[in-house]
Amino acid sequence: MEPETREELLSAAERYAETVPIAVDLDAVEWECSDRAVRRAGACLYDRRAARVTIRLTWDAYRSFGWDEFTGTIRHELVHAWEFQRFGESGHGPRFAEKARELDAPRHCRSFADARLRLVCSSCDWDARRFRASKAVKRPERRRCGNCGARYRVEHVESGRRWRTHAGYLVARRKLGNDW
Secondary structure: OOOOOHHHHHHHHHHHHOOOOOOOOHHHEEEEEEOOOOOOOEEEEEEOOOOEEEEEEEHHHHHHHOHHHHHHHHHHHHHHHHHHHHHOOOOOOHHHHHHHHHOOOOOOOOOOOOOOEEEEEOOOOOEEEEOOOOHHHHOHHHOOOOOOOOOEEEEEOOOOOEEOOHHHHHHHHHHHHHHO
16 A cells, blocks of 8 residues: 555655665664755755664655655665665765666666746757756846857746846746745
8 A cells, every 4th residue: 555644654664764775773863854846756865973864755656656665765865874874975986876777776867847937058958957946047147058158048848938137036026926
């Protein structure tokens, strides 16, 4: 039976972690559920002073993926926990990739939400997705294309509204109102 509440998800994740063949001290792992994340299905945080790891699972990602796919996210976060406990650091480099392969865990978890905003270069094919109004979204005139260095525009994906300046951002924000 698939978890139906956040508490059930955390309990199921803890039980599932016990079955994953990785040398992680699960007694030193805390489990949390996030309702805020819009891109990350999970996160692994390390408190070096307390030698504690916190695995934060995203409720909306679980609801989007379902339990079978979400177990990959749990294995992914356990690889981070293993790296933190063993090496004091973690990333998505070769060591992570090798251990993830051993566990059939994704090296990168797919996004579970569509980006609200898009940065689009005026000169080349570069674009970048944004979920929140970052500095690049609010003040695009201060940034350049990540590929060729040209200026770019920002697009609100759902409405198609576009802007190239902070003033344009403010107008779009005001006109979109609750549809932002």
